[in-house]
Amino acid sequence: MPYPAKTNAEQILAAAVPMLEQVGQAGLSLRALAAELKLTPNALYRYFPSREALLAAVAVQAAEWLLTDLQGATGDDPAELARRYLHFARTRPALYDLYMTCDSLNAEQLRVYGQLWELVVARLLPLAGPFSPQAAMTLWGYLHGMVGLERSGVYDDPSHDKPRGTTTFGLEVLVAGLRSLNPVICP
Amino acid sequence: MPYPAKTNAEQILAAAVPMLEQVGQAGLSLRALAAELKLTPNALYRYFPSREALLAAVAVQAAEWLLTDLQGATGDDPAELARRYLHFARTRPALYDLYMTCDSLNAEQLRVYGQLWELVVARLLPLAGPFSPQAAMTLWGYLHGMVGLERSGVYDDPSHDKPRGTTTFGLEVLVAGLRSLNPVICP
């Protein structure tokens, strides 16, 4: 055959991830990705029908990695879960962004997202009991927000001494609040 | 004079705000903005040296509006402050985004941001006392995160019944947690 396969979907994804981390979601172009793989841009369309589909595949990859990370948390302490979540978001910001904002996932791809949600709800059961879903959403929102604040650089503003290490402080406040709302469950 | 002034900085900003809300930060183009004002793209450069400078001016405008909204909150209840913050972020999402992510502000422009910070810290003094800065950052992070979650559509996922109305729930948890950490200040 005159044109043997030079690549495959896995290879393309593997090249897309570090490139995404460098240039961000909006900056990732099929042209640059193809060049990195020493291909013409057109070749990628054999494996992904559109740029959007490729990004969706990367988002699923990100969700799977995050799931694996969170599954590694042992015990009932939500702080361990939070620590791992923050580590992923901080060390792979563009991947985390894509995971949070990608809205072109099909039903099959959404399953990983569901697994993540269920894992967190299950881990918060000992702390929050029947309020576990609400607690999970609250914790998720808090962590997601702190990641955003850290990234926007509000800690670096020298003129209005922002407190350092607030992320941990807030987490303790949150856990304390959950405990106080469930004195029976968590005596 | 053959070419009298057809516009000014205020008018340009006034046109930029609704256009930003429609197309988002990345989608705002000088060409479209100029067309809206019935000008050629080049005319805008008399009033703003670059697209980035124009966006910075809009971000400051956004911060000023948010400050005015928050100043309208009376009493010591953080829920009122939170309600107004959420209302701004929900009703003017692109403006809120720009306010949170714009990183090309000069020192003068950053002053409004400082005023916002100081207002929140002051309002949280009765609740958190000496921990007021940490409490402010925690509350800010939580609200910012919930805005992001709401926007990413996690509440709409039908397959994994996410709890509704969690934003209020989490706020109460947060306040309860702050109270429990400061039993002396808030008996």
Added chain:
DNA sequence: GTCTATAGAGCGATAGAC
């Protein structure tokens, strides 16, 4: 399955006339 070539569109910013 990859290639060349191109369609078709977008953008920020600048030069110089008036």
Added chain:
DNA sequence: GTCTATCGCTCTATAGAC
């Protein structure tokens, strides 16, 4: 201060040869 004209660059996606 606004205009015309343009530079120089970006991109996704498609058509058809091999």
